[in-house]
Amino acid sequence: MTEPNERPTSASGAKLFKVAFDLEVERPNWPPVSVERLWGEKTDVKFEIRVVNTPFFVRGIAFGDLIQVRxxxxxxxxxxxxxxQESGHSTVRVIIMREDSRERVEIKLRESGCGWELARGFDNYLAVDIPPTVEYREMRDWLQGRFAAGEIEIQESAISKVHQRQLPRFP
Structure with missing residues (x-):
């Protein structure tokens, strides 16, 4: 637990910093913010940060990736x-289109070893972290099946080289 005005810490005990990512407009009203702030922890390299959460809107960044900041x-x-430098993790966004699919999606993600974050005000929008240990081809096939059934929308935001090698043709 942190005291007021005290910076939070990561699981390793490192102090966390917010990093601002300026976002480009992709289409009208999307993304719904102009800046996304992600938590990160310093490394031994000056101005290098390890991202410690999963982005909702930033493309090309995943949990554990290393970035330079100014x-x-x-x-x-x-x-x-x-x-x-990439971490081997991948980021996929999932939008639940049918509420009766939420539990099935969350169970599959949990059983596969994936984590996800929810954004305030976006109850059906999951920012999913896919660790390098997850067989992404299987997960992707399952997600695409749910997409074809009209249960979800998906966006592959940052697919690591580890996961790309598991796919016959990417993208």
Whole structure:
């Protein structure tokens, strides 16, 4: 637990920092924010951060990835500068289209070893972390089956090289 005004810590005990990612408009009203802030922990490299949560809107970034940041004193933010190294994790977004499918989707994700985050105000929108130990081809086939059945929408936001090698043709 953290005291007020004290920075939260990661599972390893490292202090966490918010990193601002400026987002480009993909289509009208999407994404619904212009900046997404992700938690990260410092590494031994100056201005390098390890991302410690799963992004909802930022593309090309997954849990555990290493990024370079720059301080922006005017904004009072650490701002994403560039991607430096992938972690092997992948990020997939799932939108639950039929509420009766939610439990089935969550059970499959949990049983497969995936985690997910929910965003306030987006109850049917899951930012899914797929660890490198998950057989992504099987997970992807299952998700595409749910998509074909009209139960979900999916977006492959950041697919690691580990997971890409499991697919016959990607994308």
């Amino acid at each position: 301080p922006d004193n005017e904004r009072r933010d650490l701002v994403f500068e560039k991607f430096t």
